[in-house]
Amino acid sequence: MDFSFTEEQTLLRNMVQSFVQDNYDFDSRMKIVRSEEGMSREIWGQFAELGLLAAPFSEELGGLDGGPIDIMVIMEELGRGLVVEPYLPTVVLCGGILSRHASPAQQEANLPGILGGESIWALAYSEPQSRFNASDVLTSAKADGEGYVLNGTKAVVAAAPWADKFIVSARISGEQRDRNGIGLFIVDKSAAGVSTQDYPTVDGNRASEVTFENVAVSGDALIGSAETGLSILEEALDHGIGAICAESLGHMKSLNDATVEYCKTRKQFGVPIGSFQVLQHRMVDMFMEYEQSVSMTYMVNMKLNEGEEERKKAASGAKVQIGKSGRFVGQEAVQLHGGMGMTEELSVGHYFKRLTVIDTQFGNVDHHLKRFASA
Amino acid sequence: MDVDFTSEDQAFRAEVRKFIEDNYPKHLIGADRGDLSKEDFLAWHKILAEKGWVAPSWPEEFGGTGWSVTQKYIWNEESAAFGTIPPLPFGVAMLGPVIYTFGNQAQKDWVLPGIKSGDTWWCQGYSEPGAGSDLAGLKTRAVRDGDDYIVNGHKIWTTLAQHADWMFCLVRTGTEGKPQAGISFLLIDMKTPGITVRPIITIDGGHEVNEVFLEDVRVPAEHLVGEEDKGWTIAKFLLGNERSGIAGVARSKKAIDRLREIARGELEDGAPLLDSSDFSRKISELEIDLTALEYTELRTLASESKGQGPGPESSILKIKGTEIQQRITELTMEAVGNYASPWVPQLDRGDNYLSIGPDHAEGVSQTYFNTRKTSIYGGSNEIQRNIIAKMVLGL
Numbered sequence A: 001m002d003f004s005f006t007e008e009q010t011l012l013r014n015m016v017q018s019f020v021q022d023n024y025d026f027d028s029r030m031k032i033v034r035s036e037e038g039m040s041r042e043i044w045g046q047f048a049e050l051g052l053l054a055a056p057f058s059e060e061l062g063g064l065d066g067g068p069i070d071i072m073v074i075m076e077e078l079g080r081g082l083v084v085e086p087y088l089p090t091v092v093l094c095g096g097i098l099s100r101h102a103s104p105a106q107q108e109a110n111l112p113g114i115l116g117g118e119s120i121w122a123l124a125y126s127e128p129q130s131r132f133n134a135s136d137v138l139t140s141a142k143a144d145g146e147g148y149v150l151n152g153t154k155a156v157v158a159a160a161p162w163a164d165k166f167i168v169s170a171r172i173s174g175e176q177r178d179r180n181g182i183g184l185f186i187v188d189k190s191a192a193g194v195s196t197q198d199y200p201t202v203d204g205n206r207a208s209e210v211t212f213e214n215v216a217v218s219g220d221a222l223i224g225s226a227e228t229g230l231s232i233l234e235e236a237l238d239h240g241i242g243a244i245c246a247e248s249l250g251h252m253k254s255l256n257d258a259t260v261e262y263c264k265t266r267k268q269f270g271v272p273i274g275s276f277q278v279l280q281h282r283m284v285d286m287f288m289e290y291e292q293s294v295s296m297t298y299m300v301n302m303k304l305n306e307g308e309e310e311r312k313k314a315a316s317g318a319k320v321q322i323g324k325s326g327r328f329v330g331q332e333a334v335q336l337h338g339g340m341g342m343t344e345e346l347s348v349g350h351y352f353k354r355l356t357v358i359d360t361q362f363g364n365v366d367h368h369l370k371r372f373a374s375a
Numbered sequence B: 001m002d003v004d005f006t007s008e009d010q011a012f013r014a015e016v017r018k019f020i021e022d023n024y025p026k027h028l029i030g031a032d033r034g035d036l037s038k039e040d041f042l043a044w045h046k047i048l049a050e051k052g053w054v055a056p057s058w059p060e061e062f063g064g065t066g067w068s069v070t071q072k073y074i075w076n077e078e079s080a081a082f083g084t085i086p087p088l089p090f091g092v093a094m095l096g097p098v099i100y101t102f103g104n105q106a107q108k109d110w111v112l113p114g115i116k117s118g119d120t121w122w123c124q125g126y127s128e129p130g131a132g133s134d135l136a137g138l139k140t141r142a143v144r145d146g147d148d149y150i151v152n153g154h155k156i157w158t159t160l161a162q163h164a165d166w167m168f169c170l171v172r173t174g175t176e177g178k179p180q181a182g183i184s185f186l187l188i189d190m191k192t193p194g195i196t197v198r199p200i201i202t203i204d205g206g207h208e209v210n211e212v213f214l215e216d217v218r219v220p221a222e223h224l225v226g227e228e229d230k231g232w233t234i235a236k237f238l239l240g241n242e243r244s245g246i247a248g249v250a251r252s253k254k255a256i257d258r259l260r261e262i263a264r265g266e267l268e269d270g271a272p273l274l275d276s277s278d279f280s281r282k283i284s285e286l287e288i289d290l291t292a293l294e295y296t297e298l299r300t301l302a303s304e305s306k307g308q309g310p311g312p313e314s315s316i317l318k319i320k321g322t323e324i325q326q327r328i329t330e331l332t333m334e335a336v337g338n339y340a341s342p343w344v345p346q347l348d349r350g351d352n353y354l355s356i357g358p359d360h361a362e363g364v365s366q367t368y369f370n371t372r373k374t375s376i377y378g379g380s381n382e383i384q385r386n387i388i389a390k391m392v393l394g395l
């Protein structure tokens, strides 16, 4: 049994941590969030230079030969800084799909852009009616000669306003919720018939409603096949869960540190409020929620490359844990800060809001309880 | 024991319901508090003022309605069921009772009519950066200078001060003895030189609270309510009134109806979310909690109508009421799934703003974020538990 990190992983953590400290303090973060574009291309370029965008990929693909644990380390530190740059959709979700399932030609055409920081990707899979069921797909992909024609709308596609490429789930055959017949397509955002309605989200990120109207793609835009599309997608979403679990650890840790610090210094009734036992116990509960979340996050990231059944159960279990813990820690951090916790000026509320969105992202507690039970 | 309404009560219910339906401003039906202009806030207030129904809880001699406890309850229920924007609490619920209880004749004569008509907008200047839960720790100083007080200090979290004409304010006039001893209750004209109001934006993006800076603000001594240094009794009297209305049972009922409606419209695997046993069970739990609170409130009202004032038990109403409100907003956000994420700008929405997803999803997360305030203000829920522990359980 060994829960220690390798030397490389520790170096990686230190590097990301100091990068975030030096370049992504709360004020800088809010400047980026409030800017026209809502992300910083400069920061993204630095991610590339630091090798973060190459970290999880194999050496054959030009990467640094890391894996889920390296992503976990990176995401945790990005979480501490509430970083909005699209590491999750570009590297973890889309990069992950490409590296595991794309043909060598597709990899050659697309991965260098991701590793080099030249292209940003978004995973367009949820639909207005689909809620958390990735197999509920109405967007259609009709075979047309060698290629396909896509029609449909994808909902709340994270990072889509910044992306130049999408991976889109679309139905090649079968009924609305059939598990078979879903294909994953690489689509250029600039392709004719693709349109987006962009908006900010409550956690300081950006998303879009993406509409495909008779978008023609070639046959080699399809990743895998119609038979494997859904399982490739579900695997990617589980990797996404492993990553946002880690991200949420960064949030919870930051909130717990900030709350303990605040309660030590904030005085009411002539004493630090941290001297009230009821608040001490609350902070102990917050700490325990965090520790349990750390455990589940390690667990899921160690099991992402196991068999499908084990992976699903691990991912759903971890997602339930961080959904509940994140909610508790976020709410209580605000509560213990009193009126200050309600202000836009303090980072506390922003961590709380990101944790709130994470609870829904890739399926909420109820969804994953059910999935856990049936896995 | 009997909780049925009499036929007179039923007739009263029909009357007030009809009045609301006939007179409530159409453009404010379903309006969201975050979007309201000053005029919007006051529109219904002014209609009620005309009718003489703006302050049902006041004694009749000062303009109350003379309704029984049951009738007031019915009025609140009907108002909430329709979803009216209630008169702002600062004048009607908070300051009014202070003035007719502690004020002199001159103060009654000018303050009460302005509250009723809605012509004077009041804000509450209690909290300070260093004095939140420990209100008696307040430091804003008022020093007597001839016929005036000169006030210096810093108030914070002052709700809707950006619209206020006047502020009722706790100030320190004495520094001897216990901190509660040297506090006075002062009425301050917000147009007086030396007052600066600075907005605080909350995590939902709204501008609801402010900081108020007072720098050498000259306040005529006639605006002192009660005696100098005796303001703490008044301050606490007011907080007692603030808490009693806070259960919000009728409004929570309405919010649960809306939640159910939303869950009926949301789909999970093609079926209404409301049909999912996981989700409907959570709504049921909430509804049962609310029923318990409703009966607890009715029991409190019943003893009130026998002349017993609201005791420390009203802290139960505050804690449970706000926990239920928070849970409703949480489940409403959960119901809309992915469409809880889009951010709805509250300030500077602009003309080309397009809403994302179904209408019923708009702003639900922001309402959830905003509602976190309810366990913080009005005496935090921790402070309420302290009150019950001490005053009820004798710990």
Ligand SMILES: Cc1cc2nc3c(=O)[nH]c(=O)nc-3n(C[C@H](O)[C@H](O)[C@H](O)COP(=O)(O)OP(=O)(O)OC[C@H]3O[C@@H](n4cnc5c(N)ncnc54)[C@H](O)[C@@H]3O)c2cc1C
Pocket: A266, A268, A269, A273, A276, A278, A279, A335, A336, A337, A338, A339, A340, A342, B123, B124, B125, B126, B127, B129, B131, B132, B133, B134, B156, B157, B158, B159, B160, B208, B209, B373, B376, B377, B378, B379, B380, B381, B382, B383, B386
């Ligand atoms: C949206 C909003 C609107 C408001 N409107 C107004 C207004 O119009 N006018 C006005 O005067 N004020 C207003 N307030 C202020 C409100 O009354 C205070 O926020 C509240 O009293 C708490 O004070 P604080 O924020 O300083 O928190 P603190 O008192 O610093 O409390 C911080 C935390 O410590 C806990 N705590 C404190 N003391 C104890 C204790 N003895 N035992 C256990 N726990 C304790 C609290 O419960 C809280 O969780 C408003 C606040 C908000 C958020």
